[in-house]
Amino acid sequence: MATDSVTRRPRREFLKTVGRTAGGVGLAALAGSARATPEALQSAIRQVTGDSALRRGRVKLSIPPLVENGNSVEISVAVESPMTATDYVKSIHVFTEKNPLPNVISVYLGPRAGRARVTTRTRLADSQKVLAVAEMSDGSYWSDSAEVIVTLAACLEDLI
Amino acid sequence: MAEAIVSVPATAGRGEIIEIKALVRHPMETGFRHTQLGERIPRNIITQFTCTYDGAEILRATLHPAITANPLLVFTTVATNSGELECRWSGDHGFVVTEKAAIVVR
Numbered sequence: 001m002a003t004d005s006v007t008r009r010p011r012r013e014f015l016k017t018v019g020r021t022a023g024g025v026g027l028a029a030l031a032g033s034a035r036a037t038p039e040a041l042q043s044a045i046r047q048v049t050g051d052s053a054l055r056r057g058r059v060k061l062s063i064p065p066l067v068e069n070g071n072s073v074e075i076s077v078a079v080e081s082p083m084t085a086t087d088y089v090k091s092i093h094v095f096t097e098k099n100p101l102p103n104v105i106s107v108y109l110g111p112r113a114g115r116a117r118v119t120t121r122t123r124l125a126d127s128q129k130v131l132a133v134a135e136m137s138d139g140s141y142w143s144d145s146a147e148v149i150v151t152l153a154a155c156l157e158d159l160i
Numbered sequence: 161m162a163e164a165i166v167s168v169p170a171t172a173g174r175g176e177i178i179e180i181k182a183l184v185r186h187p188m189e190t191g192f193r194h195t196q197l198g199e200r201i202p203r204n205i206i207t208q209f210t211c212t213y214d215g216a217e218i219l220r221a222t223l224h225p226a227i228t229a230n231p232l233l234v235f236t237t238v239a240t241n242s243g244e245l246e247c248r249w250s251g252d253h254g255f256v257v258t259e260k261a262a263i264v265v266r
Binding site: 099104 | 177190192213216218219220221222223224225226227228231232233234235236237238240
C-alpha cells in the first residue's frame with residue numbers, strides 16, 4: 001500500500017479522513033443555511049422565559065398530526081386560566097424546531113380576552129416539533145408541544 | 161377581496177365572550193426564497209397586529225415569517241358595551257391597514 005510522504009500514513013486512510021471531514025463541513029454548511037438549530041430554538045424560548053422554569057401543562061396546542069401541505073397549517077393554542085383581573089394569561093408564544101427561524105408568533109393579551117385561546121395559520125418547512133409557551137400573570141411559564149408530519153413542505157427556495 | 165376583514169357578531173349580550181376573526185390581504189414574503197436566477201426575494205411581512213375595543217387595546221401580536229400569506233387571527237374578547245373594534249396591521253415597507261367592526265351590546 002502506498003504511504004503518504006507527509007503523514008506517513010497509508011494514503012487510502014488519509015483520503016478517507018479528508019473525505020469525511022469535507023463531507024461533514026459541507027453538511028454543516030447546508031444545515032446552517034435554512035434551518036433553525038436546536039440552540040436557536042432554546043435561545044428563542046430563553047428570550048421569552050428568561051431564567052424562569054418552563055413547566056409542562058395548562059397549555060393545549062392543537063395542530064393536525066399529519067398535514068399534506070406545509071404552506072398553511074391551522075394552529076390553535078388554548079390556555080387553562082380563569083382570565084380574571086388578578087389571574088390571567090399575559091402572553092402566548094409559538095415556536096418551531098426546523099423552520100428557518102424558530103419564532104412563529106407572540107400574542108399579548110389580558111383579562112379582557114375573556115378566554116385564553118388564539119388561532120392562526122402557520123407555514124412548516126419540514127416535519128417537526130411545534131412548541132407553545134404561555135406566560136401567566138403570576139410570572140410562571142407553561143408549555144405544550146406536538147409533533148407534526150408534513151408530506152409537502154412549505155417552499156423556501158423555489159418560486160413558482 | 162377587501163384589504164382586510166374583521167368579523168364579529170353584530171349583537172351580543174353584556175359580558176358575553178365573543179369571537180373575533182381578523183384577516184388581511186398580504187403576501188407575507190419570508191425573505192428565504194430565491195428567484196430562478198438565484199436572487200434572494202426581499203422579506204415583506206406584517207410584523208405587528210393590534211386590536212382595540214373602544215380605544216383600549218385588547219390584543220397585540222408580533223408576527224414572524226412563519227405566518228402564512230393572508231394572515232388570519234382568531235381570538236376572543238368580553239363584550240362590555242356597544243362600540244367599535246379596530247384592528248391594525250403594520251409591517252415592512254411602511255405597510256399599514258386598519259379595519260373596523262361595530263358591535264351592539266344589549
